[in-house]
Amino acid sequence: MFHKILIANRGEIALRIIRACKELDIATVAVHSDVDSEALHVKLADESICIGPAPSIASYLNAKAIISAAEVTDAEAIHPGYGFLSENAEFAEICGQCGINFIGPSPENMRLMGDKIRARQTVTEVGVPILAGTTENVKSIDEATKIARDIGYPVIIKATAGGGGRGMKVVHSPASLANAFAAARSEAQAGFGNPDVYIEKYCERPRHVEIQIMGDKHGNVIHLGERDCSIQRRHQKLIEEAPCPVLTEKIRKKMGSYAVAAAKAVKYSSVGTIEFLLDGEGNFYFMEMNTRVQVEHPVTEMITGIDIIKEQIRSAAGLPLRFKQSDIRFRGHSIECRINAEDPFKFTPSPGRIDGYHPPGGLGVRVDSAIYDQYKVLPFYDSLIAKLIVHADTREEAIKRMSRALDEYIIEGIKTTIPFHQRIMKNKEFIEGAVDTGFLERVIL
Amino acid sequence: MFHKILIANRGEIALRIIRACKELDIATVAVHSDVDSEALHVKLADESICIGPAPSIASYLNAKAIISAAEVTDAEAIHPGYGFLSENAEFAEICGQCGINFIGPSPENMRLMGDKIRARQTVTEVGVPILAGTTENVKSIDEATKIARDIGYPVIIKATAGGGGRGMKVVHSPASLANAFAAARSEAQAGFGNPDVYIEKYCERPRHVEIQIMGDKHGNVIHLGERDCSIQRRHQKLIEEAPCPVLTEKIRKKMGSYAVAAAKAVKYSSVGTIEFLLDGEGNFYFMEMNTRVQVEHPVTEMITGIDIIKEQIRSAAGLPLRFKQSDIRFRGHSIECRINAEDPFKFTPSPGRIDGYHPPGGLGVRVDSAIYDQYKVLPFYDSLIAKLIVHADTREEAIKRMSRALDEYIIEGIKTTIPFHQRIMKNKEFIEGAVDTGFLERVIL
Amino acid sequence: MDIKDLKTLIKLVTDTDITEFEMESEDEKIVIKRGRGQEVVHMAAPPAYAASPQPAQAAAPIENAETPAPTVEDKFETITSPIVGTFYRSPSPDSDPYVESGSVVESGDVLCIVEAMKLMNEIEAEFKCRIIEILKENAEPVEFGEAVFRVERL
């Protein structure tokens, strides 16, 4: 096992990793930008090191500085968290060249799954269903017209190198195809430096359902069930839950075994997530794979009892998985609300000093947060300041528990999305579980 | 189900009950003494009412004021928490006479189990093992001498009306019996207004193991496994855990079925605890029954996934238990540390203003506490200010998790027992699970 | 400094986040404090819990039971309820109230009844006084220590 790990991240995920390390008796090194010296991950790590100025590009995304920090502190491994360098195959490769263990999948896996077209090809080979459409770059409008006619409208045009909803265009009729195609290509070029796009069948009112998988370096892969992340605003997840309220045991098994098959096919050796669209008839289609730990991993931890970060560290250290698929048991229901430093209804950022802080407590309530009273939320980084997670026997009870926990949560001095979540928890459609990824665009809170 | 409940308590247990009520959509009434208007249970309840001045006897123990408060607020039921009026059969009776539902067992059950001699007789009838000795008041030193000779030294003399270790005397040889007998009687008289004492075999280096039971008004009783509460100082529990690290599955089953049999014998209809002494050979002996919810109930909630307070409220409302014995599954290990406003090694009280507060968070960490930053811990009431509870896969992992959570916990301005717990979590004997109720008297921290 | 200057000054100060302003003269001493002074801190947890509407009425703490004009209050005193219960102004629904605004009572005179657990507890005046204001409505709940009468000691 590792003796010392450097955490190449900040905020709640850095704290999450530090906590896992402390419980594993692994020393921790926090890295931080010069404006982040008061951050909680810096205070709670065993060592800390300033790696650059405020802009992420010069600090948290500065591979050279991070590797250098690992070297001067004798860290054996680097945990990239999520975001920043976590899906940067080149960084993972450099770690390897410098003799530092990158806690994540192999650079080859990251490259393969990071390229949406190759990822689609890969999963198709093991039988995972995908939405009809191309798995290759669509070069011309003529080609696009033909494909759209073949698979039928509506279709969606997506950037090959894209993610998070950027560069996507839905086309409902042939009339608007040409404009949308051109726009998608230029957005892809602007956003990702690569104009390549592909076209697939557009799934109406789908749910976003994803499978957590976990592999080791000995060829074992298991899944930890699904998460439903349909509550999204502009493709940003706001609320996640496990299990998915509409998934039948049969579909769960099928989705899980596809996910495991896809991961095994590429010899995937870390934690990861395979995202699916689920339509109203119980059909599901591969969307993409995230080759890192996700923001919403806690809901899976709550229902399985498995500490995903610890297992991820263990498997990076070469240890075999401690669980077989048959050991995995689901208990109860879990919901996570992402609390952002934003206006709760306009979602405009609200950085600033926290002046009054009291998190909720009691049975079934978990808070993953790196803020504290008088901490200053900085404008340079992500607005996620806390994850409030509840666990209860049933979904109904979990919603009630989330409501009361949100009511207890005090964060003063800045605006947060707590009032938004309070309304969602009282929304009839949400309570009935009748939501899809377009829910927030339709609903009036 | 009830629509409104009055909570006749304060501190963390009042908050615990309010949280359960909120999740059950039951309105809550907090009562408080005049110095407690800033207390968190007052702030979080739907209504609050001042019932008297600071001394408990005039407020939280003032049955008349509490009933009156329930009447003016139209509360249908009163939850007594633990301590204060929770084991006062007369109060439960008055509630009944006033048409208010007392959330607890019947007054008859409370009286029966509150009298240690009658309690021993009752459980003996269903076969529960007790330590050899009298089950009746020992009136004279001659009688005492004879009994002690029959059961063999060492023996322990206990007050019939006692509890919490007061009025107990251990006698190792005939020479000291007379003095101890006289002292025990006068302490019993002074402490409980009743000089009656009984004598039983003294069990050396026992563990304190207790079974949580849960009954309804339809004759159903189940148990939720055991808790080990061997870490005590002067008979006050400081750390509790579930499951007991040395209990075999066989003994667990036996102990559980005895507890259920005893509770069924008296038609017990609420939550309660049956306490046993467990010796080094796996023999166990009934000690007493607590006819209320206990401070340490959360560790059982963590390993069973059952919300004990909600079930208690449901069964008081006449609903049948939602679980059969075969539904109860244990998962992982849980530990609770009681954090008191006391000097961590001298245990002298340390009331005062909290000036800096930040509770720990993350996976498997639960905080049950009614304190907040700038809250003033009052000298009038119990020194328990927070319960820190962890849950993990194994006992070893739970200890590590507790350590890191204690390290994260910031309570400034007053002294707390956090440093005491930090040392215990690193103590070799504790880690090995090799402790008994005399552990703290022997160990040098 | 005249009243107009003072007014301007007050506005100046209150329009900012200044928490303390001192000024001496003969000749000059100015102290300005702002931001997070020590007096600010205790705002931490409690204030966010807005009192729910009902208890704000039913359970107003003693110090909230104040008269609208605190400056003239000095000469008045309050008589508080010694127990929690229901406040009644008269011995029975169809009899006259014990006292009205303006009544003068002697020490030992009954002022009202607080019912607790079906018992009618008569609350007596402890000194001769004039009733200035009756602070609770008939049949309203009262808390321990809650002000029920504002009186002028005679």
Add this chain to the structure above:
Amino acid sequence: MDIKDLKTLIKLVTDTDITEFEMESEDEKIVIKRGRGQEVVHMAAPPAYAASPQPAQAAAPIENAETPAPTVEDKFETITSPIVGTFYRSPSPDSDPYVESGSVVESGDVLCIVEAMKLMNEIEAEFKCRIIEILKENAEPVEFGEAVFRVERL
């Protein structure tokens, strides 16, 4: 001081992050406090985490890398490391250090090397100066922005 002056003064103070401003006269006493003064609240979470012994050395924040006598520091400046890495005083283990205490260097002269990812990064003086103190030991890690030399600009 008249009201107009006061207005200007208040604006002056509130436009900055000054938290306390005092001013006496006859003849002069000014106290200005700013930032998060000692009286301050921020005692909440952070201070309880005592720095563990190692990082206190290895990772001292910039502002701690101060000289023992801050009063005379005004005339000196610090040169900080532009990158995180290992600090070396000489180009190779068996060669002489680039500079010593007391050395005078020209703008563009190499002061030291910071090694990051096996690359030797030469740190140059940006102005002519005299080395007053070398704040890090040879082969010690340095953070981004950490002071490595105290110098006097010439």
